[in-house]
Amino acid sequence: MIKKTVLKYTLNIGLLLTGLSLSAQNPIIQTKFTADPAPLVYKNTVFLYTSHDEDDAFGFKMKDWLLYTSTDMVNWTDHGVVASLKDFKWTDPENGAWAPQVIERNGKFYMYCPMPGQRGIGVLVADSPYGPFKDPIGKPLVKNSSDDIDPTVLIDDDGQAYLYWGNPNLWYVKLNKDMISVDGPVVKDPSIAKVKGSPDPFHYQEGPWAWKRNGNYYMAYASTCCPEGIGYAMSKSATGPWEYKGMIMDSDKRSNGNHPGIIDYKGKSYVFGFNYNLGKQTISKHYERRSICVSELTYNADGTIQKLPFWNPEGVKRIATLNPYEKIEAETIAYSEGLKTEKMTEWERNNPYDTGKKITDRLVVSSINNGDYLKVQGVDFSKGTKFLEVSVASMNGGSIEIHTDALDGSLLGTVQVTGKAEGDVFKTIKSPVKNIKGVHDVYFVFKGSKDLFYFDWWKFSSN
DSSP states (O other): OOOOOSOOOOOOOOOOOSSOOOBOOSSSOOSSEEEEEEEEEETTEEEEEEEEEOTTOSSOOOOEEEEEEESSSSOEEEEEEEEEGGGOTTSOSSSOOOOOEEEEETTEEEEEEEOTTTOOEEEEEESSTTOOOBOSSSSOSBOOSTTOOOOEEEEOTTSOEEEEEOSSSOEEEEEOTTSSSEEEEEEEOTTTOOOTTSOOTTOEEEEEEEEEETTEEEEEEEESSSSOEEEEEEESSTTOOOEEEEEEEOOBTTBSOOOOEEEEETTEEEEEEEEOHHHHTTOOSOOSOOEEEEEEEOBOTTSOBOOBOSOOTTOOBOOSOBOTTSOEETTEESEEESOEEEEEEEEOOSSTTOOOOEEEEEEEEEOOOTTOEEEEEEEEETTOOSEEEEEEEESSOEEEEEEESSTTSEEEEEEEEOOSSOTTOOEEEEEEOOOOOEEEEEEEEEESSSSOEEEEEEEEEOO
């Protein structure tokens, strides 16, 4: 049995529940509070690293960093905690896991993380984008001033890497090719640095995000405070001077903060940030319980960026389909209500030696109660359907109704989950479903009393 350590909350945001969806729904993650998006495109996949507000946070209560992946920009697979403050032995492991960024170089993945209590910026390295990440130097990479937060990294075309960071000033330093040591002095950017008594044309606040596109260098950042919008500047050099170009998104009273993460992916451009919509469903007072959103970004012919409205609830359009004939992790979600995800360990039991041997660690959908649901978008039933397999571990039992294209849409079938107090014993249930073809959204709607079961994966078959 696994002990729950997360709070249950139920959302009610007036979703459109009829018709096939072509767009994501903002916020894009609903099972946890997430902030400070750091997207990375690697091998045809978006790896979205995030900071993580705890469910009971009032201020900034942040202990670890999470990872989500997507190949269609609407269904996001939760991979759980990818790194935490405990990976840095020289800092406070209790709180302060603020905005990170991960970048790939020569097959290795480098995560740059600000440390709590003005202890500088650390770096972790892994051989895979999924981790595990380890501290290669055992000390801060940079320890310069009280501005040492919100790192971002750019590798220029000539191979030179730059680390930028700072609140309320922008700082930078060159990195060596090993990406875990610096080359030369730390520089306060003179074109963006705040000068007491002087105008602040950039409205720079914090959260820089650096990138290069078509020969132009860009620096987006949280602009003004508070609330914060997203502003940006451009340059012809990685070290400036920077020219303020305007706002990507104006500030809005609905979101106290913001933090941009910007990528190009499959011929489109995207900006990630966050709002407070999920947290405000349960508590009207402002607390730091944030949720990541995404919008499509459009460039003008001269390289400038068209201003966006505040985070559109419809998000971005789906750009690929999901294959239901391969095993899909249940924590692959386009939208959900009432659910959580958590890591649990399955132990061997009921064997003649009662060794209690660990079988595996699983990340599963949890906190499943009556009326909760999860939705996946763009499921391509090209071969038709005859059966659905699910992997579940029963608590009190219940059922899964499978609807298409709407929460109350056509019923494909119902999976009955029996058993009680078996929450750490997973079993595969194969259930018949109606035949369907074409591309559809699928809703897994859970029915029963309370604490129904854990949900690990699902898979359709045509024979």
